[in-house]
Amino acid sequence: MITLVKQECFKLLHKSSTYISSATLLLLMTALGFLSKYYPGSWGKPEIQFVQLFAGIYWIPLFMIAACSSIIAMEFQYGTIKELLYRKYYRGQILISKWITMFLYSVYFFSVSLAWSLVIKAVLFNDTFKLSDQYNNQLTIIHANILIIIGSFLVLWMILSLVLLLANVFRSTATAISIGIVGYFGLYIIEGMMIKIMNRWEWLKWNPLNILNLPLQLTEPNADKVTLLSTPEMVGACLGYTIISLVLSYIVFKRRSV
Amino acid sequence: MTTSILDIEHLSKSFGHKQVLKDVSFGVQAGHIIGLVGPNGAGKSTIMKAILGLFNYPEGKIMVDGEVVSPTSHQSMDEVGALIEYPGIYPFLTGYQHLHLFSKKTTSDTQVMDIVRKLRMDAYINRKAKTYSLGMKQKLGIALALVNNPRLVILDEPMNGLDPQSNKDLRNLILSYARSGTTFLISSHILSELEKLIDDIVVIDQGQIVYTQSMVTLESGSxxxxxxxxxxxxxxxxxxxxxxxxxxxxxxxxxxxxxxxxxxxxxxxxxxxxxxxxxxxxxxNDLETILLNLLKDDQVKGSK
Missing domain, CATH: 3.30.70 (Alpha-Beta Plaits)
Structure with a gap:
């Protein structure tokens, strides 16, 4: 398994998109840092931007969706799936090695974003706020930042597990990435309507779209009035949906013909 | 005494309602070069994929080096190298990176470069594979199949896209590996090249083995x-x-x-x-004539 993960990391590290994604993320975060410094009224207060990793928590899913779509679909597109499958490893091991690689990649993205946020804060907002300042009645800025990262990470993996399932269906990387990203935006559009519908049919509170509010709920104590779920319930549902999608992905991958 | 490295017994496979393999049985002696020939759609690639454990089969048994092979039983694949249908190449990696990616820990850089030299890939081995021609990709696919010095090598149409010099290089490479004990199962439509290589021939038509024989016997009978x-x-x-x-x-x-x-x-x-x-x-009569006669007459012969 370690060999397989190393192989996947080798491929990831030799794709130019890996470096372009990282550079783009840092550029976008830096740009938002400047906009927030000079136009806080339009682009949000710096402490809120810091907590949200200067929008890193919104950009990372896009890059990760692209990476997860590609890591499976490219093997079918390039015909390399046969090279992987005929060797001594089992299909399950090959798929799990890809999951592990993507997990490490997502940890890398969040780590880099957090580190870069701290750099932006130190350079642009050193005198504006301290990490120990109150974010709201209950949390300090750094505490809220950590909770947002945890919540975003959990929700990201709920989405990615679905993307990894869909990527099994497509033979073209471009198709898989397009559908993943369009679906991601679609989820947030539907989510707004879903909250209204949930007030009418309460059981809908368990739908995956409602779980997307987990980062908000972790930092806003009253958010459960909107989501109708407690934080432990949301975390449990998030993990549950992730596991279900990954299991389905495993089954589909094992049965897929090459 | 020769030992069998590959045994296929009563293998059948259907895709949907179409039966693509019907009661296929043949064995391969270690160190031999076997030609798997037949018309398009006869089932050659399907047999090769089955040997590599790429799909489940409802009937039959495949044993590589005494171990059963299926999608859930793959350990013997550690000693197998293959090129199936067309080479699987990552465009963002160089040829050398491909060989490095799929080489075992026990495969030295000297072994890797030896194959590169023998296939005359030195000039472009450090270029990204997206710049490769069809022939260059084919050579890389062959090098990937051979890089770990496997005991059994399965090559599906390895001469595709190769120029005459490359064909000769490949022939010499296969023969040198075979002399050191590597077994080859090769399918090709370029029968003039194939007959210069193979020890035994397996002819398949419409999913059935119609002829298995050694080339010596085949030629003496023609x-x-x-x-x-x-x-x-x-x-x-x-x-x-x-x-x-x-x-x-x-x-x-x-x-x-x-x-x-x-x-x-x-x-x-x-x-x-x-x-x-x-x-x-x-x-x-060359192999092409013999094969055409076999397929025309639809002769079903027993194995050796």
Missing amino acids: KKLLAFKTSDDVKASHILAQHGYQLDKSGGVSVIENGQNQMADMINLLTGNGINIEDVQHVH
Whole structure:
């Protein structure tokens, strides 16, 4: 398994998109840092931007969706799936090695974003706020930042597990990435309507779209009035949906013909 | 004593309602080069994929080096290298990175570069594979199959896209690996190249094995002819037949060679009867002719 993960990391590290994604993320975060410094009224207060990793928590899913779509679909597109499958490893091991690689990649993205946020804060907002300042009645800025990262990470993996399932269906990387990203935006559009519908049919509170509010709920104590779920319930549902999608992905991958 | 490295017993496989393999059975002796030949859609690639454990099969058994192979039983694949249908290449990696990616810990850089040299890939091995031509990709696919020095190598149409020099290099490479004990199962439509390599032949048609035999036996069983072009072919045929020479029905004046009849005697006989000889040729059935005859006649033969 370690060999397989190393192989996947080798491929990831030799794709130019890996470096372009990282550079783009840092550029976008830096740009938002400047906009927030000079136009806080339009682009949000710096402490809120810091907590949200200067929008890193919104950009990372896009890059990760692209990476997860590609890591499976490219093997079918390039015909390399046969090279992987005929060797001594089992299909399950090959798929799990890809999951592990993507997990490490997502940890890398969040780590880099957090580190870069701290750099932006130190350079642009050193005198504006301290990490120990109150974010709201209950949390300090750094505490809220950590909770947002945890919540975003959990929700990201709920989405990615679905993307990894869909990527099994497509033979073209471009198709898989397009559908993943369009679906991601679609989820947030539907989510707004879903909250209204949930007030009418309460059981809908368990739908995956409602779980997307987990980062908000972790930092806003009253958010459960909107989501109708407690934080432990949301975390449990998030993990549950992730596991279900990954299991389905495993089954589909094992049965897929090459 | 030869040992079997690959055994296929009563293998059947259907895709949907279409049965693509029907009760396929054959064995492969270690160190041999086996040609798997047949028309398009006969089931050659499907057999190869089944050997590599790429799909489930409802009936039959495949054993590589004594171990059963299926999608859930893959350990013997550690000693197998393969190129199936077309080479799987990552465009963002160089040729060398591909070989590095798929080489085992026990495979040294010297071994990797040895294959690169033998296949004359030195000039472009450090270029990204997206710049490779079809032939370059094919060579890389072959190098990937051989890089870990496997005991069994399965090559599906390895000559595709190769120029004559590359074909010769590949032939020499395969022969040198075979001499050191590597077994090859090769499918190819370029039968003129294949017959220079193989020890045994397995012919498949419509999902069924129709012939398995060693090349030595196959060639010894094929007709060798002496074809004459004369000033009067009808008269020449008549005279030769009268003197007990067996004529082939393929047309012209073609005498079946049996080791006893001498060309000089026949020439003397014909010229002595006033027939001018314009040309004489030894005609030997090549693999292509033999295969076409087999498929035409739909002969089903037992294995060796």
